[in-house]
Amino acid sequence: MNLDFLSPIESELLESLSGLHPQSIGANIRVHSERSGVPEIEGVQIAIFGIRENRRAVKKNDTPVFTEFREQFYRLFPGNWKLNLADLGDIEPGATVEDTYFAVQNLVEQLIKKDILPIIIGGSQDLIYAQYRAYDQLDQMVSLVNIDSKFDLGDADNPISNQSYVGKIVVDKPYNLFNYSALGYQTYFNSQEEIELMERLFFEAYRLGEVTGNITLMEPIFRNANLVGLDLNSVDSASANTAYFNSPNGFNGREICALSRYAGISDKVSSFGIYEYQNRFGSLANTLVAQIVWYFIEGVNYRTNENTISAKNEFTKYQVPIDDEILVFFKSPVSGRWWIEIPFLTNANTKLKRHTLLPCSEEDYLEACNQVIPERWYKAKRKNEV
Template identity: 30%
Template sequence: MASPDATPRVALLGWDAATADAVREHLYPLAWDFDGLTLSDLGNFRKQTVNFAVPLLKELHGAGILPVLVGRHPTLLTAQYLAFGELNRQVGICVADSDMHLSDSPGTSTESAGNLDAAIYRDRSPVYHLAHLGSQRQLVGPRLDALFLRRHFERYTLGQSRGKLSDLEPTIRDADVFAFDLAALAAGEAPARRGFHPSGFSVQEAGQLAFYAGSSDRLSSFGLYGYEPGNCSHHEQKVTQAAQAQLIWYFLYGVSQRKGDFPVTTAGLHEYVVDSKVTDRLTFWRSDRSNRWWVQVPVPDEEGEERNRLVSCSYEDYLQISQEGKLPDRLRIAFSRY
């Protein structure tokens, strides 16, 4: 087990050189505020194919190095997941995007939809959990709602996501892979991104989500995609490049602030047992180092991986169960996966 004080090493990798190098020009002049964090720039992929990327990412994961991936096309998300899938682990993915690049059934993927298909419909070691943030109702077909219900996935629309960003922190903390598509940003915040929809997160809000991802001791892969310069002016391209650099900066800042609690170690977690109306008894855990909370899934220890049997939650979730006897929807969905 890793030391609770160990800060992971981070590697920056570009998918396509033009996009990644432009982001680097904006990232490197920013203030270095990450004491103890080691960042290595590994340059750009020599080949832009999933088959080429997966072995490299798998090797980085094996060495305890956290990759930060920058590119135009979200196909790299497939490589992000498969690098974990090859390890036969129960992988959780969190995606922020205005649309869902997911087919409603296997074998129906098209060029415009289906970047998540390799994870969701994979025969061997399919994704354990998917959480989707920032989707917009007018862009997502209703047939995907049935898939999310059936697989016990989580979906937070743009309105729900922006309502209270801190409510998304436990969801992000349960993910191994986080992918942010620039299409999740408002057009005015990142004009050189995919799609003509005007709504989305502000860069400030997205920076908060990136910080949550970086500060999670579980998260092991971060991807930033969706840059589409198209017919944008030089100024609009620069603004969007700077937005990407800012999101990476906040992610790195989050990594530098990791506390080394679960799943790095369970030492220092305080136990709270609650008699509940919704189930016989629930056990909550709170970390002294970060003041973050988890709840233990009420199943035998031999079921599922240990890191999935403790589900991230909030102090408000604890109060809702202990004082009101109500099970929050997110925890109900999490328990249903067992």
Template identity: 30%
Template structure:
């Protein structure tokens, strides 16, 4: 495949030597972070025409490089296919190229149905995928209809060819969802977290990112402030500081392989919207780079909590101060949890997700 036939190269922007843009590469390197901008919004009944990404790039490239050790590549703008299916196909080819080089692709733009391609491409390289999504809506449309933002999740969860180990849905808002969809997610024992539980601090949601292989963000889950931040703007959502904090938590994930940021409103005139998206990408990069620098050998403290006649075991990573639930000597067999879960257990209460585990 000749990748130049499907990409518009990223423009060269003048930056200073300490800024991120000065260090940006244009090819997929081993163990790098690869940015790909996508214009196809046809999954949301919008256009597949080329979008203008210059404002976002200008804001991103001006941010500090901070001597990141991880190479960062801006592969350019993906040219939309004649059909949305063509776009999904060629995007999966690029994603696969990244996975072969152990690079982490970050897809920016396009409609939320592109999450299906991120999952499908990753599924080709590994099974039992942990998928975490930040989205104000739980969309479970008819899987027999053409792929769109209304049914991509149904297609992922119901496909016999796609291997889902865990699915976590974060940031949903009660007033935007049919209760039947929320109940269905709960019935199959996938985790679902309301927006109210994610506000002001990241501690409660962090465990859902810790082992995620794929994370996608629907920008509809971010509150609009200067003007429409997303193509389906909401007055309620994660604020500017919260979403940047969460982007860093995503990057800090131990098993992160792929990230998608969808439904951003690139037609926004306000510089603040493009600046916020650039900051979100920067915090994601910062988290990925920081995680790569962490020592692989870890030491864990063990804590036992007696509730009636039951003994519950918690373990704490002494380096990261992160908590796990379970008595298994292998930490990968324990469940990521929060310090609040441990404190709750000391009060005689065990969170439902821990009991299910």
């Protein structure tokens, strides 16, 4: 695996952290340094790297440098983790943005193939397009969850930007996108045209108040995701004590960390990107980014691996008749989590067979018992029929 295009972590940072507590993350993570080179990744479960790219941002900012994030993250103590971590350094801006995209796509693809979960700290959020394209050669349909105040659909006919990239994901070949879920959108930041388009495409959209009203209901959304993107602008300005997070409304620190942990717990999530990082972040904002990463890793550590056939054979089955349908629910005796079966057509794309069990909540089962069809089940079924 060629990792020569990655730049090492600053020597000054590593020297300043030489006195870290021996149980801290920084004292136990494998790092890419000028002296030692790229770390050995054999046996590593999670690899962190930065992307110093933001040329497609609508509002231009300095090229991001992740030194202070790393300083805050390395000082944290791990939980009761059984995971080996590596910090691979940074992808520098390529001669063109497309060169950067290619490097990101290649690195994420190679890490996933080695069963190493990449955590990406990036500049402008258009980089999630490259994260998504890493799945092109992995022979699977992809579900994307985006934690963002905006849908970022944009116009697929226009050049890609950090506010217009989902349209490119939808229309560019190869067509791998199975589902797109937007968590935490704020209506006044999105045009009615985009809101209606989300409905027509049977994508899922959850308003900020809906998410924060009962954040536990978002766990099933992550359970079916392959990749997750997080726009740091979805955090309210007060939680990070910075005017850069320029909305008074958004997720607070506890909420964004809870969502990150749900993303980590998901057995299917194989890459996690945090975008719109800025050099203007102060120490509090960098501490929050470090804790977002910490909670994602905490979630990964507690995965129950319920996607295996043997695990599903242990599920308890429930059948609920509604009108002319019989909804079939499954409950895990290990985690207590719920799924609902999607009746796929016989001529459906065989790639979709992996999505025959759709994660849901116990509330969905209870509502079905009251003759209310879950909206997620309806949208997934309609997707298969189109």
